[in-house]
Amino acid sequence: MLRVEGITQVFGGVTALRDVSFSVAEGEIKGVIGPNGAGKTTLFNIITGIYRQTAGDVFLENKIVTSFQPEKLALRGMVRTFQNVELFGAMTVMENVMVGLHTKSRCGILSSCLKLPSHLREERHILEKAMTCLDFVGLAEDASLVAGNLPFGKGRMLEIARAMALEPRIILLDEPAAGLNSRETAELGALIRKIRGSGVTVVLVEHDMELVMDICDTILVLNLGQRLAEGTPREIQENPAVIAAYLGEG
Amino acid sequence: MGSERTNLLKFLLFSGSVLVAPVLFSGGYLMNVLVFVGINTMLAVALNLLLGYAGQISLGQAAFFGLGAYISGVATATYGLNPWAAMGCAAAIVGLIAFAIGFPILKLKGHYLAMATLGFGIIVYIAFNETVELTGGPSGLTGIPYFTAGTVQFDSDMKNYYLIWGFALMTILLSVNLVNSRIGRALRAIHDSEVAARVMGVNARLLKVQIFTLSAVISSVAGSLYAHTMTFISPASFGFNFSVELLTMVVIGGLGSVYGSFLGAALLTLLPEFLRTFQDYDIVAYGLLLILMTMYMPGGLVRIPSFVSPILAKIKAGVGKHA
Amino acid sequence: MSHQILQYILSGLSTGAIYSLIGIGFAIIYNSTGIINFAQGEFVMLGGIMTWFFLSVFQLPLIAAMVLAIALSTAVGVLFERLTIRPLRNASPLILVIITIGASILIRGMAMLIWGKDTHSLPMFTGSEPLTVAGATLLPQHLWIFGITLFIIAVNRFYFHHSISGKAMRACSHNRRAAGLVGIDVKRMVLFSFAISSALGSVAGIITAPLTMTSYDVGIMLGLKGFCAAIIGGMSSGIATVVGGLLLGVLESLGAGMVSSGYKDAIAFIILLLILVIRPQGLFKKAETERV
Ligand SMILES: Nc1ncnc2c1ncn2[C@@H]1O[C@H](COP(=O)(O)OP(=O)(O)OP(=O)(O)O)[C@@H](O)[C@H]1O
Ligand SMILES: [Mg+2]
Numbered sequence: 001m002l003r004v005e006g007i008t009q010v011f012g013g014v015t016a017l018r019d020v021s022f023s024v025a026e027g028e029i030k031g032v033i034g035p036n037g038a039g040k041t042t043l044f045n046i047i048t049g050i051y052r053q054t055a056g057d058v059f060l061e062n063k064i065v066t067s068f069q070p071e072k073l074a075l076r077g078m079v080r081t082f083q084n085v086e087l088f089g090a091m092t093v094m095e096n097v098m099v100g101l102h103t104k105s106r107c108g109i110l111s112s113c114l115k116l117p118s119h120l121r122e123e124r125h126i127l128e129k130a131m132t133c134l135d136f137v138g139l140a141e142d143a144s145l146v147a148g149n150l151p152f153g154k155g156r157m158l159e160i161a162r163a164m165a166l167e168p169r170i171i172l173l174d175e176p177a178a179g180l181n182s183r184e185t186a187e188l189g190a191l192i193r194k195i196r197g198s199g200v201t202v203v204l205v206e207h208d209m210e211l212v213m214d215i216c217d218t219i220l221v222l223n224l225g226q227r228l229a230e231g232t233p234r235e236i237q238e239n240p241a242v243i244a245a246y247l248g249e250g
Numbered sequence: 251m252g253s254e255r256t257n258l259l260k261f262l263l264f265s266g267s268v269l270v271a272p273v274l275f276s277g278g279y280l281m282n283v284l285v286f287v288g289i290n291t292m293l294a295v296a297l298n299l300l301l302g303y304a305g306q307i308s309l310g311q312a313a314f315f316g317l318g319a320y321i322s323g324v325a326t327a328t329y330g331l332n333p334w335a336a337m338g339c340a341a342a343i344v345g346l347i348a349f350a351i352g353f354p355i356l357k358l359k360g361h362y363l364a365m366a367t368l369g370f371g372i373i374v375y376i377a378f379n380e381t382v383e384l385t386g387g388p389s390g391l392t393g394i395p396y397f398t399a400g401t402v403q404f405d406s407d408m409k410n411y412y413l414i415w416g417f418a419l420m421t422i423l424l425s426v427n428l429v430n431s432r433i434g435r436a437l438r439a440i441h442d443s444e445v446a447a448r449v450m451g452v453n454a455r456l457l458k459v460q461i462f463t464l465s466a467v468i469s470s471v472a473g474s475l476y477a478h479t480m481t482f483i484s485p486a487s488f489g490f491n492f493s494v495e496l497l498t499m500v501v502i503g504g505l506g507s508v509y510g511s512f513l514g515a516a517l518l519t520l521l522p523e524f525l526r527t528f529q530d531y532d533i534v535a536y537g538l539l540l541i542l543m544t545m546y547m548p549g550g551l552v553r554i555p556s557f558v559s560p561i562l563a564k565i566k567a568g569v570g571k572h573a
Numbered sequence: 574m575s576h577q578i579l580q581y582i583l584s585g586l587s588t589g590a591i592y593s594l595i596g597i598g599f600a601i602i603y604n605s606t607g608i609i610n611f612a613q614g615e616f617v618m619l620g621g622i623m624t625w626f627f628l629s630v631f632q633l634p635l636i637a638a639m640v641l642a643i644a645l646s647t648a649v650g651v652l653f654e655r656l657t658i659r660p661l662r663n664a665s666p667l668i669l670v671i672i673t674i675g676a677s678i679l680i681r682g683m684a685m686l687i688w689g690k691d692t693h694s695l696p697m698f699t700g701s702e703p704l705t706v707a708g709a710t711l712l713p714q715h716l717w718i719f720g721i722t723l724f725i726i727a728v729n730r731f732y733f734h735h736s737i738s739g740k741a742m743r744a745c746s747h748n749r750r751a752a753g754l755v756g757i758d759v760k761r762m763v764l765f766s767f768a769i770s771s772a773l774g775s776v777a778g779i780i781t782a783p784l785t786m787t788s789y790d791v792g793i794m795l796g797l798k799g800f801c802a803a804i805i806g807g808m809s810s811g812i813a814t815v816v817g818g819l820l821l822g823v824l825e826s827l828g829a830g831m832v833s834s835g836y837k838d839a840i841a842f843i844i845l846l847l848i849l850v851i852r853p854q855g856l857f858k859k860a861e862t863e864r865v
Contacts, residue, residue, distance in 0.1 A: 012859075048449060050445060050448075050449075069448065069453075070445070070448040070449045071448045071449075071451050071452060071453045071454070074448075074449060074450060074451030075451060079449060079450070080449055082445075082446065086443040086445060086446035087442070087443070087446070088438065088439045088442040088443060088446065088447075089442050089443075090438065090441070090442055091435070091438055091439065091442065095435055095438075098432075098435055099435050099436060099439045099447065099450050099452065100450050102432065102435075102436055102450055102451045102452050103450075103451035105432050107431065107432055107433070108433070109428065109433055109460060109461075109464065112427060112428050112431035112432060112433045112434070113424040113425075113427050113428045114424070114427070115427050115431075119431065119432075122432070123431070123432070126432065162450065163449075163450075166450065166451065301667070305667065307667055307670060354850040355846075355849075355850065357850075358849055358850075358853060359666070360665075360666030360667065360670070361603075361608070361609035361666055361669075361670055362609075362849055362853060364609070364611075364670045365609065365797075365800060365804070365845065365849065366845070366846055366849045366850070368797070369797075369842040369843075369845045369846050369849075370842075370846065372797070372838065372839075372842050373839050373842045373843065373846075376835070376836060376838055376839040376842075377839070379835070380833075380835040380836060380839075490793065494674060494678065497671065497674065498675075501671055530682075530685060530686065531682075531686070533678060533681070533682040533685070534678075534679060534682035534683060534686065536675075536678055536682075537675050537676065537677075537678035537679025537680075537681075537682050538675075538679055539675075540671060540672075540674065540675030540678065540679075541657055541672055541675035541676060541679065544661075544668055544671050544672050544675065545657065545660065545661065545672070548668070
């Protein structure tokens with residue numbers, strides 16, 4: 001599904017990633033873990049076309065997508081969420097999800113200005129679909145609230161709903177459980193399984209080890225920008241290098 | 251936002267008031283001012299699409315306004331083109347210019363974008379002054395013809411009022427439609443988080459340039475209307491100060507509110523007329539308004555009802571208790 | 574011909590020195606707050622016009638008038654920071670642009686009401702007997718401009734590299750939050766930066782006024798040119814911006830002399846646009862990746 005080859009990222013004097021390669025199989029939940037500053041977010045930023053890497057390539061469904069703009073990747077079915085929740089704060093919850101449906105609609109400036117019938121039809125369709133997506137994450141009741149005023153946990157859910165509106169083939173989640181309480185985390189785990197159940201591949205960056213070990217099929221461990229290990233949750237838990245990295249860290 | 255129906259109702263009510271306003275002021279000197287309110291409304295709404303919705307600042311709007319006016323003016327006064335055709339040509343040329351400079355300029359953000367658009371505005375302003383053979387230079391361009399339709403010549407304030415407000419109402423209607431559409435949502439998304447908008451598949455770069463172009467084209471049409479109703483133009487009307495005045499209109503009226511832009515335009519156009527006895531105080535008033543409004547009423551004039559109504563309700567409740 | 578060119582270069586360097594001072598003012602505020610202060614040029618105007626005011630109306634000696642003008646301009650800068658910038662610390666760049674534009678209009682408007690719309694001239698600091706250097710003429714005032722600019726740059730460098738508060742300010746410019754965490758009073762540093770740059774601006778306004786005259790509206794253009802210098806210098810509050818200012822001054826002067834004086838101001842803005850579009854990080858710096 002997704003393959004990353006030899007990614008290196010240098011910022012000024014800091015090498016945030018060094019020759020990282022891995023691949024994600026279709027339909028799996030892939031965990032990416034590592035201590036703070038390991039380069040996980042940087043890796044996501046490169047895969048989703050937000051940073052331009054120093055070296056290395058990204059392949060999506062065996063086609064090269066290195067340095068594609070994020071909007072182009074969205075059309076190919078790749079979407080993500082952000083570690084520091086990036087909602088459209090001034091818009092309503094419903095409108096946030098409606099933006100997620102941007103690629104599923106066509107109307108341009110002209111037909112929007114003139115309110116052509118095609119525009120009205122499309123608008124109705126978008127509204128219905130957005131409601132389904134909100135239902136999917138359990139936010140239907142908050143549809144008319146302003147997104148900026150949502151409690152943090154619901155904000156994270158909204159980000160997922162918005163991303164799922166795109167009907168992605170693969171979704172990258174950057175620490176979706178950060179800041180959630182244990183009940184919310186459990187719900188999130190169930191939601192991620194549901195997402196995979198609907199045929200979407202998941203890549204999950206997360207510090208909550210319980211969640212990661214519970215739901216991931218395979219796990220990639222990064223440390224100081226380098227690939228440290230890769231394997232099933234059990235293999236990772238028993239890997240001495242991983243244990244050393246985490247103990248050494250804290 | 252509001253529903254479809256309230257939007258339509260608002261628009262009809264507004265159009266109605268525009269239609270009957272001349273009855274109240276007919277013949278008076280105020281008619282002439284109301285013509286300018288119409289032009290400034292178009293300009294403010296155009297800037298608001300860019301600033302209030304897409305969150306992209308432009309301090310060069312006066313340049314597009316001026317280019318529209320000068321292309322129209324020169325094409326008719328010097329080369330004898332029909333005013334309507336000239337207006338169309340001007341809009342097309344300005345649209346192309348905006349589209350071309352939009353790509354490099356709109357890559358910039360915040361303060362840098364403000365400075366780049368400002369620089370563009372000043373370059374254009376200098377060109378108006380210096381290309382004397384073409385524009386008449388600082389002393390201006392005279393002899394621009396009025397619009398005509400059949401045998402009717404738009405040569406009175408009353409006729410121009412209806413002509414210009416026809417365009418202004420159209421601008422308002424199209425803008426209200428636009429901001430409540432898929433494109434409008436994408437614009438507001440870019441405003442709040444450009445990177446998230448792009449991840450959702452919004453082609454932010456292209457969309458920003460498109461809306462910049464649309465805003466320039468509307469300003470250009472306003473410029474042509476201005477040229478053909480004034481029949482005389484000079485660079486002084488299209489300088490940096492006017493760009494700032496437009497910014498003030500949008501901010502005072504309310505960022506991200508189409509009707510707010512009308513309020514801002516009306517206030518800033520009428521204010522100097524009322525302050526006429528205190529000439530020169532208006533610039534101080536602009537400065538103060540700009541600072542105070544952004545600090546204490548960032549929603550602008552349009553938010554006054556929601557600001558005042560709880561207070562009114564409280565007063566009413568208080569009165570009710572005493573009665 | 575070569576005399577002519579030398580003449581252009583010399584007078585370009587002197588206007589360039591003024592742009593450098595204004596540009597450093599922009600950079601200092603930008604580095605400590607992330608704000609481009611659109612009102613920067615107004616302090617240049619205030620310096621010149623207040624010196625004229627104290628000199629001609631109150632008949633104060635030149636030195637006293639200058640000191641008073643600098644002190645008052647600085648006070649205006651401090652007031653501006655306290656009243657508008659500090660309460661809005663977390664506002665978006667858009668709001669801050671608008672606020673500083675508002676302040677610039679307000680200051681300019683007040684100056685017009687107080688001192689009128691006339692153009693005023695200041696006397697040269699020391700006589701107006703021209704000197705001849707390799708066939709080009711220089712006024713003593715030019716020497717004053719070079720001397721004072723050099724002096725200020727030296728003081729500026731000493732301050733930022735060798736004094737505690739200067740180092741604290743540099744720390745703020747690298748990372749405001751981290752500076753706050755190690756106990757630097759960031760609010761005070763911001764206030765300082767406004768004080769320093771309004772003082773710098775007013776000095777620039779004073780030393781150039783004897784050559785260029787002054788009036789309530791000179792601030793806009795000078796401010797924008799100063800910004801242009803800072804952009805060329807990549808918003809550095811040191812040598813890069815000085816080089817930017819000198820470069821701009823010389824190019825402008827050569828352009829005006831050899832191409833057309835009418836387009837003199839356009840040259841600065843064309844340079845500004847080119848740099849913003851091609852190398853927004855300035856001529857001398859490497860690009861950075863914006864964090865997400
Ligand atoms: N735009 C950037 N410019 C410079 N350095 C950066 C940039 N983005 C990330 N870095 C650096 O790259 C390294 C990796 O950061 P990254 O955010 O990818 O870590 P992470 O694994 O996501 O950590 P965390 O678990 O804390 O989120 C860090 O040293 C960081 O400071
Ligand atoms: Mg991270």
